Amino acid sequence: MLPGLYVHVPFCARKCPYCDFYSISALDLIPAWLGALEREVGLLAPSFPGPFETLFLGGGSPSLLTADDLGTLFEILGRLPLAPGAEATIEANPEDVTEGKARSWKGVGLSRVSLGVQSFNARWLNDSLSRNHTPADNREAIAAVAAAGLELSLDLIFAHAGQTPQEWAADLDQAAASWASHVSAYVLSPAPGTPLGRALAAGLAPRLPGEEATSELFLLTGEALAMRGFERYEVSNFARGGAVCRHNLKYWRREPYLGLGPSAHSFDGRRRWANQASVRRWAAALGAGRRPLEFMEELSPGQIRLEEIMLGLRLSEGLAAGLVQPSGALDDLIANGLLVSDGPRLRPTPRGLLAADAMARLLA
Ligand code: SF4
Incomplete structure (x- = not known):
């Protein structure tokens, strides 16, 4: 079985209050990140010659990268070849997506966009998630991805404070009524160390739905999407027409994958390891010719x-x-x-x- 390739793009315009993925807003570090990534590929390419069956540019916000940055990234990744017919996904925030940008993604060989619409309701986007984008941005981004001829997956978040089943069903309806062939639907569950997690613990944010109400919304998700032809193939993931995310299936099926970039995880069938979750420490290790490992373990x-x-x-x-x-x-x-x-x-x-x-x- 061929491995997957993950690249962590650790940059976001600003930090969302519920997110604990590793990212920073110092966009001036993008050239240094690209330079260190080139060193990481140089260090690992001899041991991981590929070809890779999937590529996933995750983050962070890979959609922040300019066409020039992306071109440089794909030159660097040229030493890790993709297999014919590989799935190649970029995660994108709706406010970053223009038709020109989506066409540039197609131009470098990306095949699929995982679009973080999160909700089509301004109340959840702004009040609950403090996101930068609007429902109109969602619609424009979906149209831009369509115009570029890329596959589309939509990310949604549910179980907001006060959200009713009817409101969640309306969000699901909008997602399913688009031409997306894949939907990921996650329960809002901020990690304790995040600003929203701390506010909830201190009673300073409206309480999220309890277990029973969340279960009702979870079961509704599968039923509503099934009516639109989606099959649930993982707890939070749905596909129609067989358009499963081949990359994420590798994680769940315990198939090998190589992760590049700060905080990226890897698995070779026997060992798991993770890179240091800091651009500076990760880049410094690579600058010294060392693997930038946070940990590596051999599984019993x-x-x-x-x-x-x-x-x-x-x-x-x-x-x-x-x-x-x-x-x-x-x-x-x-x-x-x-x-x-x-x-x-x-x-x-x-x-x-x-x-x-x-x-x-x-x-x-
Ligand atoms: S949710 Fe996405 S856009 Fe927001 S901080 Fe996390 S990675 Fe960045």
């Missing part, structure tokens, strides 16, 4: 089995039944409609996907 057989169970329970395709010992807990999950056993595989139902992590703790 027990850890591998645990990962296979945890990740398999997040996928509609489920996991090999042989990974799980017969037990009363397993029988209960099947009897309660959270898992379906079809002989060689155990598959989570929609309610089971909602409880994937809890099921993994019971079965591992």
Whole structure:
């Protein structure tokens, strides 16, 4: 199986209050980031010759890169060849997308845009998420991606404070009514260290929906998108016409991938490692000819089995039944409609996907 390639573009115009991905707003460091990335590719290309089946430019905000920056990036990545028919995705913020920019993405060989619309309702975009863009920006960006002939995935966030099922259904309707072939729908769950996480803990932000209300919205997501031809293939991911994200499936199926850039993670089937989550430290290590590692670990057989169970329970395709010992807990999950056993595989139902992590703790 061919590996995937991930490149972390660690720049954002400003930090969103709920986000804990590594990014900085010092855009003047983009040339230094490109220079260090070239060194990282030079260091790793002999051991990871490719070809790569997928490329994912994530972040951060890769859509901030100018056409010149992107051209330089693809020259650097030329030493890590993509396989014929590779999926090549760029994450984009709607306010960055113009028709010219989308055409430049197509021109360098990108095939797919993962567009962070988050919501089509100004109340959630502005009051809940403090995002820079508007519903009109969403519509314009979707049209620009269409004009450039790229595949489209839409990212949505739900379970805002006070959000009703009807309001969430209206958001889903707008996403599904577009020509997007892929939707990712995530529960708003700010990490404790983020500004929104701290405000919630201190009672300074409106409380988010509780477990029961969030579960209702989660189940509604699958039902509403199914009516528009989308199949849920992972807890938060839906595709129609088979347009699954081949890159993200590599993470969940434990296939190898190489991550470049600060904070990027990698997996070679046996070991996992992560780069340092700081542009300066990552670049300094590379400048000294060293791998910029935060950690590297070799997985034990027990850890591998645990990962296979945890990740398999997040996928509609489920996991090999042989990974799980017969037990009363397993029988209960099947009897309660959270898992379906079809002989060689155990598959989570929609309610089971909602409880994937809890099921993994019971079965591992
Ligand atoms: S949510 Fe996206 S745009 Fe906002 S800070 Fe995080 S990576 Fe940047």
